[in-house]
Amino acid sequence: MLALVRDMAAGQHPCTPVLVAANDPNAGGLAKAAALGIPTAAVDHRPFGRDRAAFEAALLRPILAAEPDILCLAGFMRILTPAFSRHFEGRMLNIHPSLLPKYPGLNTHQRALDAGDAEAGCTVHEVTAELDAGPILGQARVPVLPDDTAETLADRVLAQEHRLYPAVLRRFAMGDRVPLMLG
Numbered sequence: 001m002l003a004l005v006r007d008m009a010a011g012q013h014p015c016t017p018v019l020v021a022a023n024d025p026n027a028g029g030l031a032k033a034a035a036l037g038i039p040t041a042a043v044d045h046r047p048f049g050r051d052r053a054a055f056e057a058a059l060l061r062p063i064l065a066a067e068p069d070i071l072c073l074a075g076f077m078r079i080l081t082p083a084f085s086r087h088f089e090g091r092m093l094n095i096h097p098s099l100l101p102k103y104p105g106l107n108t109h110q111r112a113l114d115a116g117d118a119e120a121g122c123t124v125h126e127v128t129a130e131l132d133a134g135p136i137l138g139q140a141r142v143p144v145l146p147d148d149t150a151e152t153l154a155d156r157v158l159a160q161e162h163r164l165y166p167a168v169l170r171r172f173a174m175g176d177r178v179p180l181m182l183g
């Protein structure tokens with residue numbers, strides 16, 4: 001999130017941040033966004049229990065009020081219902097810490113290590129109803145090193161996430177959906 005808004009602040013960017021929203025009221029990104037003067041919203045999913053539609057209706061209120069053209073998920077960990085994903089289809093992005101279509105879902109780094117992969121990485125994709133399966137907009141690759149743990153691999157991938165996502169967002173906002181392949 002910070003990498004995206006810092007890139008916007010760096011100038012000559014097609015986007016401006018209109019809202020940083022989180023489902024965790026304690027998410028560190030909320031305070032960081034507020035410190036940068038960006039409006040924030042926190043909608044805790046927990047009081048809604050299993051009612052994802054009710055959670056999303058509450059989340060949708062501040063989002064619609066902010067009138068965004070594009071939504072960027074970054075570490076957003078609540079699976080979105082088909083209704084929500086359809087509402088923003090074609091203008092909602094996510095960054096996922098694997099080289100999709102490998103390892104959709106959770107625990108991506110451990111799964112790459114367990115498979116003995118020589119390479120790992122991250123993917124920016126459009127969010128559709130099907131989890132981590134929307135059109136791929138960019139990928140960055142890193143080597144898996146012999147002594148890697150899920151944590152050391154995650155750190156190496158995260159550095160690439162901070163490079164890839166701003167680059168893909170700039171292109172996407174200009175209408176360019178050709179996948180950007182880095183490293």
Ligand code: NHR
Pocket residue numbers: 073076077078079080081082085094095096097104105106126127128129130131132133134
């Ligand atoms: N929603 C839709 N419809 N489509 C996608 O592609 C989505 C999505 C919501 C989130 C991010 C994704 C990731 O890159 C994402 C992509 C959460 C889970 C998950 O299992 C899986 C993938 C992603 C995010 N969430 C559990 C749930 O019940 C909760 C897990 C937890 O809290 O740790 O929502 O990683």
